Amino acid sequence: MANFDWGLNGRRFDHEDPTGGAFQVAEGQRVRLTLTNTTDMWHPMHLHGHHVQVGADGPRKDTVNLLPGQTLSLDFDADNPGLWMTHCHNVYHGESGMMGVVGYSA
Template identity: 55%
Template sequence: MLVRPPRERVLPVHAGERVRLQFVNRSLMWHPMHPHGHTFALTAGGIRKDAAIVLPNSTVEADFDAGNLGLWMIHCHNVYHAEVGMMTNLSYVQA
């Protein structure tokens, strides 16, 4: 059975732009957030990563260069969180 979130979620980006992702965790759980098709640099340290732990009641900001055309998922690596909608799609759009 395929389960979809109630509304399609899409984050539009343009090729060549610098994108800042802001992961806000208002829960008491850890969330390992992972964008497919891209690596990013944490703004609080510049470390290149492909996943980042967002601790309870905290925010993580990450920058990446949009240079891998396509439709890419961004999601929590806790599978049960992704299954209930903790994911979005990163979609390249024409300028």
């Protein structure tokens, strides 16, 4: 997305429909999020309710800096059912659309 027009998967978070476009996974699944930063800014990415592993055997993190032009895979175990926000931790990026919901039930 263009500078100052942030989103996830080309979609801006819709505050009127917060679960619209939610990323559906299944409990017990090992999930891989592949993130590509197409902007010129850093984005500290965070997923609530889980820790992510950077790459197949990298460190486990709470928040991962995604550099301009960088692609990272972030793996997590879907072991905490619910609706969880994933977002850029720069609050003004998240509030302007760089947020999404990962959801699954028990």
